[in-house]
Amino acid sequence: MAEVKFGVATSHVPAIGVAIDNGKEDEPYWAPLFEGYEGARKWMADARPDVVILAYNDHASAFDLSLIPTFAIGVADEFPIADEGYGPRDIPPVFGYPELAWHLAESLILDEFDMTIVTDLPVDHGLTVPMSIVYGKPETWPVRVIPLAVNVIQYPPPTARRCYDLGRAIRRAVHQWDEDLTVAVFGTGGMSHQLQGERAGWVNTPFDTSYLNRLGSEPEALAEVTHTELLKEAGSEGIELVMWLIMRGAMSREVREVHRHYHVPASNTAAGLIIFEGT
Amino acid sequence: MATKRLPQHDIPGTYVFDGAHHRKGYALNMMCMTLNVPENRDAFRADEEAYLDKFDLTPEQRRSVLERDWLEMLRLGGNIYYTFKIAAFDGVSMQHVGGQMSGITEDEFTQMMINGGRNSFG
Numbered sequence: 001m002a003e004v005k006f007g008v009a010t011s012h013v014p015a016i017g018v019a020i021d022n023g024k025e026d027e028p029y030w031a032p033l034f035e036g037y038e039g040a041r042k043w044m045a046d047a048r049p050d051v052v053i054l055a056y057n058d059h060a061s062a063f064d065l066s067l068i069p070t071f072a073i074g075v076a077d078e079f080p081i082a083d084e085g086y087g088p089r090d091i092p093p094v095f096g097y098p099e100l101a102w103h104l105a106e107s108l109i110l111d112e113f114d115m116t117i118v119t120d121l122p123v124d125h126g127l128t129v130p131m132s133i134v135y136g137k138p139e140t141w142p143v144r145v146i147p148l149a150v151n152v153i154q155y156p157p158p159t160a161r162r163c164y165d166l167g168r169a170i171r172r173a174v175h176q177w178d179e180d181l182t183v184a185v186f187g188t189g190g191m192s193h194q195l196q197g198e199r200a201g202w203v204n205t206p207f208d209t210s211y212l213n214r215l216g217s218e219p220e221a222l223a224e225v226t227h228t229e230l231l232k233e234a235g236s237e238g239i240e241l242v243m244w245l246i247m248r249g250a251m252s253r254e255v256r257e258v259h260r261h262y263h264v265p266a267s268n269t270a271a272g273l274i275i276f277e278g279t
Numbered sequence: 280m281a282t283k284r285l286p287q288h289d290i291p292g293t294y295v296f297d298g299a300h301h302r303k304g305y306a307l308n309m310m311c312m313t314l315n316v317p318e319n320r321d322a323f324r325a326d327e328e329a330y331l332d333k334f335d336l337t338p339e340q341r342r343s344v345l346e347r348d349w350l351e352m353l354r355l356g357g358n359i360y361y362t363f364k365i366a367a368f369d370g371v372s373m374q375h376v377g378g379q380m381s382g383i384t385e386d387e388f389t390q391m392m393i394n395g396g397r398n399s400f401g
Contacts, residue, residue, distance in 0.1 A: 060312055060358075060361050060364070064309060065301060065312075065358075083315050083316070084367070085315050085368060086367045087317070154296060154301060155296050156297075194397075195359045195376075196353055197292045198291070198382070198400075199291060200376075200380045200381045200397070201388060201397040203392075203398060205395065205396075205398075231293065231295065265392035265393060267374070268373050268374065268377055270396065
């Protein structure tokens with residue numbers, strides 16, 4: 001039986017990808033961030049999940065304002081690296097797992113989560129930066145990936161509660177799959193940041209710390225946090241944190257925290273990372 | 280026509296990209312989207328004015344793009360993930376854009392982030 005054993009939540013700041021691609025990890029600006037990622041990479045080298053289901057948001061790469069799916073699942077064999085306006089990152093393409101992805105799509109839709117099904121899906125920094133954070137720079141990614149794109153750019157995104165419930169449905173669907181697979185679910189984006197407006201640069205460390213502290217033990221409470229509170233406290237782009245609850249929903253009720261890191265800044269963002277193992 | 284005022288509209292210095300913004304900024308954002316294609320970036324580089332002629336921008340939106348007025352682009356319906364494609368095209372940083380939108384220099388903005396970000400506003 002396939003099983004969701006691991007959960008990873010991490011920021012997906014594009015500048016982190018640029019730093020990795022250009023070998024800047026030891027520079028004074030970046031070193032404190034990447035020192036905290038070492039533990040995550042060591043953990044991943046042992047954990048070695050067979051499949052990652054990766055919740056992220058597309059940033060005007062595969063989707064634009066003409067079509068905005070709230071939840072979209074990638075069912076292709078391969079996902080090319082998107083050109084986001086400055087050429088694609090020089091990293092390997094991402095290989096999918098169409099059989100399992102279609103099972104998830106069917107199971108989730110029959111479970112009343114109305115997924116959009118996508119075959120032609122170039123993936124941007126939202127997906128690739130978390131991969132680089134935990135896997136570094138391999139020649140090929142040592143894992144198959146099922147992209148789960150969530151709209152968090154056009155207001156309103158799905159609620160925190162809906163994301164948490166989707167995670168629970170993903171867990172049910174994975175556990176119906178009759179193949180011995182270890183699955184990790186990633187929730188990406190956040191933590192507090194605001195890229196736009198006169199309030200650009202907003203960071204709320206007390207809020208982020210509380211979020212990290214409560215994600216393992218009180219996910220039901222975090223599922224009640226409203227969009228207005230997220231926009232106000234975590235900033236206009238910090239609302240991405242709803243995607244962390246997809247990961248948390250997909251994990252067992254009790255989890256063991258195995259790694260945590262928090263650093264300000266990564267570009268204009270408070271970068272957070274937390275890893276759970278199921279019980 | 281009645282307009283419902285929602286709590287998320289009252290966060291100072293913050294532009295929530297709702298349906299009204301979507302409609303206002305549709306042409307502007309979709310123009311930015313075309314910069315994902317290398318040939319289009321070349322065309323934009325060759326003649327910005329002629330490139331913008333191909334899109335149904337308002338005169339104000341057009342001026343905000345040509346003048347790289349990042350805050351004005353937001354006010355006119357721009358979404359930061361779309362308009363930032365112009366900044367990436369220019370080779371300027373998110374700190375440059377954030378600084379201009381909040382009325383400080385790029386260096387000041389960068390230092391503010393290193394010091395822990397903007398912790399209070401309004």
